[in-house]
Amino acid sequence: MRPKIVLASGSPRRRELLAGLGVPFEVKTSQVDETFDPSSPPNAVAEELAHRKAKDVARQLDAALVIGADTIVVCDGEILGKPRDEQEAVQMLSRLQGRAHQVYTGIALVEVADGHVVRERVSHRMTHVWMRSLSDEKISWYVDSKEPLDKAGAYGIQGLGACLIDKIDGCYFNVVGLSLVELDQMFQDMGYSLVP
Numbered sequence: 480m481r482p483k484i485v486l487a488s489g490s491p492r493r494r495e496l497l498a499g500l501g502v503p504f505e506v507k508t509s510q511v512d513e514t515f516d517p518s519s520p521p522n523a524v525a526e527e528l529a530h531r532k533a534k535d536v537a538r539q540l541d542a543a544l545v546i547g548a549d550t551i552v553v554c555d556g557e558i559l560g561k562p563r564d565e566q567e568a569v570q571m572l573s574r575l576q577g578r579a580h581q582v583y584t585g586i587a588l589v590e591v592a593d594g595h596v597v598r599e600r601v602s603h604r605m606t607h608v609w610m611r612s613l614s615d616e617k618i619s620w621y622v623d624s625k626e627p628l629d630k631a632g633a634y635g636i637q638g639l640g641a642c643l644i645d646k647i648d649g650c651y652f653n654v655v656g657l658s659l660v661e662l663d664q665m666f667q668d669m670g671y672s673l674v675p
């Protein structure tokens with residue numbers, strides 16, 4: 480039987496995505512240091528941060544399958560996390576506009592039984608995203624909406640930010656913060672079913 484699912488995330492997007500599948504789950508937000516070595520490859524950074532979040536929540540539980548995730552935006556090999564303030568959001572969007580970048584989301588599954596970690600899996604997906612050319616006015620309008628502030632790369636493809644994105648190549652949900660097809664595959668690899 481599948482253990483109870485715990486989503487180790489404070490991200491409302493991830494909760495909505497999982498809830499949209501009809502999966503029963505609990506939420507427990509992790510409190511981890513999200514600093515990383517900027518010289519590490521982006522896939523390794525996204526996986527490592529996802530793993531840290533899942534482990535942090537798993538160690539507080541007796542029995543569960545804990546899901547951690549982390550999303551980063553990569554432009555010319557440089558990792559962009561969430562902007563610190565509006566000024567940094569403007570800088571990020573000025574850099575991303577009119578060209579392609581990559582979005583990586585790492586996913587970690589940590590299974591706990593009798594208070595011990597019994598199995599762990601980490602994986603990631605990458606999606607290419609093309610942002611349209613943006614005038615300074617358009618960037619100011621978007622930053623004024625406050626939407627960029629809690630999002631990697633200072634945009635959300637699922638909200639007003641949809642007006643900024645020309646096209647993508649890869650999983651859409653990976654950009655929003657959790658690739659459901661990757662998660663389903665990881666559950667399957669562990670011998671579990673994600674969807675009820």
Ligand SMILES: Cc1cn([C@H]2C[C@H](O)[C@@H](COP(=O)(O)OP(=O)(O)OP(=O)(O)O)O2)c(=O)[nH]c1=O
Pocket residue numbers: 487488489490491492508509532548549550551552561582629630631632634635636637654655656
């Ligand atoms: C690129 C992009 C990112 N994002 C969001 C997803 C994540 O919530 C956020 C990246 O920050 P994360 O550190 O991955 O996640 P979080 O801090 O929001 O939540 P937690 O660590 O508790 O799991 O950016 C979007 O919502 N839409 C997008 O198009």
